[in-house]
Amino acid sequence: MKKKTHSVVGSVLAAVLALGVSGVVMPAASAGTGACTSGYGCIWKDTSYNGLSFGTYNGGGVADKLNDQGSSAAANGKTCKYTRYYDGHSIAGSTSYFMLYSKQLLKSNYRDPKLSNGAGTGPGKSQNWDNRVSSIFHSGC
């Protein structure tokens, strides 16, 4: 189990170095409904999935317009069970993240309308995540 975690972090780091910011502002996510396109990790500027949204398919940094500004999130990994929302851009070995499940693969705990009062699961689940998320990566692929 521990070994697998390391390889995931390694591949995630490689993705960060290779891709930098990789994602789209808008189309992957639908305002107000919490809908996040298949394969994406999504975040919205306001609570309850409102306002400007950002989604990433391959994982990477959150676009500048939403970096450290997200207040709600949803995940819909296509081949990955989990999506991690990190505080920083340098995520190698970082445990500063919360995790949402894939809507289509696990069918529960796949979104959170208010990140300020804790979010999803994982090491950061009890923290205030309002205006903190800087990168989004899938895991459990």
Ligand SMILES: [Ca+2]
């Ligand atoms: Ca941050």
